[in-house]
Amino acid sequence: MQFGLSESQEFLKDSARKFFAGECPSAEMRRLMETETGYDAALWSKLTDQGYTGIIYAEEYDGVGLGKVELMLLLEEAGRALLPGPFFSTVVLAGSVLDAVGSPSHKKKYLAPICRGEARATVAILESSASWNLRDVQLTAVNGKLSGEKLFVSDAGVADFILVVAGNGVFIVKAKAKGLKISPMLSMDLTRKLCVVEFKDTPAELLGPTTNLPRAFDIASAALAAELVGGMQRTLDLTVEYAKTRKQFGKPIGMFQAVQHQCADMYLETESSRSAVYYAGWALEENAPEASTAVSIAKMYSSDAARTVGNRSIQIHGGMGFTWENDLHLYYRRAKASENAFGDATFHRERIASLVIDAPGVTAKSA
């Protein structure tokens, strides 16, 4: 048994860290954040050259065929750099929905262009109920057409096609489709843009039934948790550095236990989240029976931890942490958005409860 990363996994993580540090440093991240979509064609083509756009998909769809642990490592590093733009929406979310739901011909047509870096995409899930429970989806396709509205759709403004979760299946809507209207939502996370997507008799192609969606959502949830881990690590590093250099009362503030112990807790929360995320990645890769529980553990714990780590970091930075120019609030904003996406901690605790407390054969749950 070996919970450490293999040599090739270390290599991937290391080179991803260097790549993002070089191609998306803080100044570039802030530049992209100020744009309408956060998308940059030049950066996208570099992501493609690295093989990141096809990381976990099969070679027959022009993917690289790496595993879910590798996906976690890549997203951890993307999260550390607070990579703006549609990478998560396209590669992780739309990619795994296509992979889980689509037929081979769909994958050739839609997944392969994602892997080759030619297409941007996203998945439209939430409606006005803002419920992550698939049972609450109301939108239904009638005669191959959609009419209605989806909210909180990430990066729809730059998507070449949108996968739409409807009550009677998952549908593909092209960006130029008739009756499709996309408008931005003003939201906290400035690096990942959310949109309202409206359909009016919009032609939609059936991708497949929603049966396999939970698998794709599990991958997306774990990957988001991995991003949070990277964000927490960056936040911790910035904070420890600040606590070592900032002096008050003639001493570095990191010498005061009220500060130092908060840093220790940030470390505990970051490392524990990382353990949970890596385990979830491994369980997904192995199709372990406990994979869904492991994903919920990771998403639940890192959602709470990222918020707490952010709280501590801003507090330790004092007035400096409250400024616009300091990057902390950008991580803090992302943490809040990711906390909610694919279910917050409360949602996942209930899912854990249903898996652990109501396990079949253990209890007969009354109505």
Next chain:
Amino acid sequence: MDLKLTPQESSFRDELRAWLANNVPKDWAEWREKPLEESFPYLRAWQRKLHDGGWAAVSWPKEYGGRSATLMQQSLFWEEMARVEAPPMANSLGLGLIGPTIIACGTEAQKKRFIPKILSAEEIWCQGFSEPNAGSDLAGLQTEAKLDGDHYIVNGQKVWTSYGWVGDWCELIVRTDSSAAKHKGLTALLVDMKSPGVEVRPLRQMTGESEFNELFFRDVRVPAENVLGEVNDGWNVAMSTLMYERGSYGARLQLTFNRYISRLIELARGVRRNGRPASEDPLIRQKLAQCSAEIEIMRFNQMRAFSRISATGVPGPEGSIQKIFWSELNQRLQQIAQELLGSYGQLLGGDLHAVDNGLWSYGYLRTRGNTIEAGTSEVQRNIIGHFVLGLPRSY
């Protein structure tokens, strides 16, 4: 990253499973609630049996009677022991902490003299570290040892000594140079507890039991050959003992905690809240789910820490995260139990209406000690702050 067992790990586990199936005592349940004074001969016999089977100290090098087990195998060992609800071993400090320290720091003569009897439970060991005025600030300890010919004369007092009442030998940290800086003037001595001038008194704790003792030393003569490690290097010897303590403890708790949470889930089905079983109450479900998730994360952290330190062979400061994690988790778990049981939670063992014979009222009180013993949470956070994150020392 590969979390499947290797063939070596599987065969280690299978061999142990087979041995335990044939040898684990069937009547431990009848003994476990008796006072330790009464059950101690039973635990000695059990350790003897494990030793005869070659299982008493799997982590120790083969040449000293162990199996040179990897950390993963050690972890499997404690998992299997917990799975069959095996009794603990009588000489747990000797096997877990002091034996490894003697193997690491001791002379050949000391190893030959002490190691076999630690394994066989013929000689029980205790630890004389904390003092009334030296708890977290261990290096400030005042028990002194003065050289007189080929003996040290020891005077002072130790406190919170586990197994003091049954201890044959003690790893005692004393001050041998009062002029040196406080970390530099300490020495580790191996002290025969039957020496004249050693007095052992029980220390009653808030649970009502006396797990620990106070030790008094009045002009106790200790042969100079019983110095463990170098004279005035006792701080490093003590630290290596504490690293074993912080590193190994968490590994054994995994299954205990899992047993607790399973039992709480079971209890939640029987307790009614707002007109339905507590297991269907959203708030209780949230708390049970949080707790069971954290138990899993404790396991993941342990596996990661083991993988990381497999290379170096010695537990590092990462152990501090585990110590904070399990101790605070155990307190939260006990609080959930109290919320679930309501008025029943306060009933002590022996009461007619007590749930699980008072396990949960006992646990509620006992776990307050968890964040204090084996290094307080504050000390653990200092260790992370300074040794892991590189922040300046706060004291």
